Amino acid sequence: MAIGQLIKDLRTARGWSQGRLASEINKAFGTTLSREYVSGWERSKVKPGPFYLRCLSAVLDVPLAVLEGEVKRRTFISDVAATAIAPIVASDLLTAGFSARLAGGPSTDDWEAKLAAYGTDYMSMGAADIQRRVSGELVVVQQQLDTPQLWSVASRLMTLYAKTFPGSDGAKAVSWYRMAAKAADESGDQQARVWVRGRAAIALGYEGASLGVADVLADQAMAISNKPSLGLLNAIMGKAHAAAIRGDHDTARKLMDKGRRVFDKAGSYEQTSDYTVPWWRMNVFVSLLAARLGDETTAVEAQETARRELPTTLPRFATHLEMHRGLMLAKSGDREGGRKYAQSALDALPPEKHSLTLRLLMAEVEHS
Known part of the structure; x- marks a missing residue:
């Protein structure tokens, strides 16, 4: 399959026009791509270069290897149609939801066990796999929203689901984060209300989207409760990243110090769940934040500390740390060296392990 046809198929599967695809790339990467240029790609009049291939990979949520022809494109499209697009509209999902309702559905304890499993799976699985599975769970849980506890479950599932979309896509990721916050409010569970807002804040702040x-979500989390918790920690660090990207370095440093104090009281021992922030993960947050601030000493210290404790089963996070070094190089003035360093780190990670966040980080390095 020619790359032009692949781009068209992926675009139409999302229900986007050529202008919408151009707009999504421009929003995410600060480019000035036109609809006519997208049309040229799709008609095979011009082939997208390496930079735009990475842009397309991020906004269309497709492995770069597929766009570069290393994976058979026709097979990929068939798999997407069968396992990613179809379940969203398939009657099987509706059947599962109503059947669960009629049978009483999973218990609250069952749902909590599912959430714990997803928290672990998220750390190593690709966004598309998580998205497919969680979409089915959301159809089921929405049939059971009779108790505050199940609203809490739904809010955390929504937050996880939102994380599978690019943060720059306000129509998807942001709307799901907002809906998750409202669902948490329905639960009356203060911990859930803080956590979903904090998780959204760190996701968007880390991605720079x-x-x-x-x-707003970070401020809401902090207003709900200032009691040390992982939700509050995520909110503070998310707000710190946002401040750093805007150039407000004093605020970012103050928030980083505040986050460290909260971590001292709320940090977790569990190492491999999205619902936890152990010492190595806190240092991943600090590593990127310090790189954005141009604080090489703090960044390198955080990177070395994170590497000592990072589980070997989570190579994606090791890639994050290497790409932070690339960002540091780029910000120090060696843009080409930083780009090459970050790209080499990303290329060393198997394509199926790539994430939307890593792709956005690569774009940040290239534009530093």
């Missing part, structure tokens, strides 16, 4: 929304 929708910074205004990151700030």
Whole structure:
């Protein structure tokens, strides 16, 4: 399959026009791509270069290897149609939801066990796999929203689901984060209300996307409770990243110090769940934040500390740390060296392990 046809198929599967695809790339990467240029790609009049291939990979949520022809494109499209697009509209999902309702559905304890499993799976699985599975769970849980506890479950599932979309796509990721916050409010569970907002804030702040929304959700989390918790920690660090990207370095440093104090009281021992922030993960947050601030000493110290404790089963996070070094190089003035360093780190990670966040980080390095 020619790359032009692949781009067209992926675009139409999302229900986007050529202008919408151009707009999504421009929003995410600060480019000035036109609809006519997208049309040229799709008609095979011009082939997208390496930079735009990475842009397309991020906004269309497709492995770069597919766009570069290393994976058979026709097979990929068939798999997407069978396992990613179809379940969203398939009657099987509706059947599962109503059947669960009629049978009483999973118990609250069952749902909590599912959430714990997803928290672990998220750390190593690709966004598309998580998205497919969680979409089915959301159809089931929405049939059971009779108790505050199940609203809490739904809010955390929504937050996880939102994380599978690019943060720059306000129509998807941001709307799901906002809906998750409302669902948490329905639960009356203060811990859930803080956690879903904090998780959204760190996701958007780390990605450098929708910074205004990151700030709002972080502020809401901090207003709900100032009791040390992982939700509060995520909110503070998300707001710190947003401040650093805007150039407000004093605020970012103050928030980083505040985050460290909260971590001392709320940090977790569990190492491999999205619902936890152990010492190594806190240092991943600090590593990127310090790189954005141009604080090489703090960044390198955080990177070395994170590497000592990072589980070997989570190579994606090791890639994050290496790409932070690339960002540091780029910000110090060696843009080409930083780009090459970050790209080499990304290329060393198997394509199926790539994440939307890593792709956005690569774009940040290239534009530093």
